[in-house]
Amino acid sequence: MSHDGRSGRERPGTGAAGRPYRPMASDYSGPGVEAELTGVIGGGEAGYDTLYTARASSTGGRSGRVRTDDGLLDLEMRAPEQLGGPGGASNPEQLMAAAYAACFHSSLTLVAGQEGVDTTNASVDTVVELRRRGRRDDYVIGVDVTVHLPEVEPRLAGHIAERAHEHCPYSRALLGNVDVGLHLA
Template sequence: MDNLTPPPLTVLDKYHGPDFQGLYTGTVRVTGGDAKHGRASGVVRSDDGNLELDLRLPEALGGPGGGTNPEQLIAAGYAACFHGALTLIAARNNIPLVNAVVDASVTFGRDPVDGMYMLSADIRIQLPGVDRAIAEQLVRSTERVCPYAKMARQGMVNVVALHVEPHSAGGIDPG
């Protein structure tokens, strides 16, 4: 296995430019599976083949469970990104972190504004051995840097582009 290392602290350097500067795009395709419904029986596959998961409606929503769901995927991304940003900020400030933990819970529920659905997130951070005041400052700083925290707080700054493509469009093999 490759020797895995965190990214360099230079990833925290500020960008100065007039427009969004894309650095990496993760692409997945969801197909409907047996129930012809992505959330209930779908399969999610990444274009590079590193992610392939069965999607299932959780038991709490009347489904059979037995697979992952969008809320778990968002929680995983949020926790991983927040943990990474937290670790970099601590390193930049010479604050040693030992066994730092980020737990993320994403809840699917009813939106009281329009009566439809929305998500809420609860992020819990454990920084053993770090003074509480320093830990709180690290978390506040991380909230300003972590793209998932920014998205949760501000929404997506760039408009999400929705395109209806012809059936013959290339991309990820639907399998």
């Protein structure tokens, strides 16, 4: 059910709204730097009202900390052993997987409710992969989303999963930028 036929290895990295990826400035000083680099303040799509803004700051990248401005998230970051790091702490791919799973599950619940389907026993699993092409610094993200709707007939479950994928803000943000596979369990 992937919405982009190219694999993550075939697509160059792009940023939000399909703009080419630009590495962050080396003097990163916290949230808002992307807006400063791109000239986009507020980051909203035309016609959308901002309902909530999350702010986070990283120090040390994969070997540091990430914190939200409200202090509710404050995590040590370490590159996983698979990337030659020490492991033992969270990493950006885990954070993305957790955030995407939660957001997609909320969209699934909304869409299923519109169809009169109970999602009490539903779950959403995500897999986020960091991929590299060749030996260059050409990295992209690949994502798989697996929807579990155990009491729902498979055809209806597939319909609900597709609608949730179309509705989910994370799915929409990634569309065309990241290879997202959508599966039913």
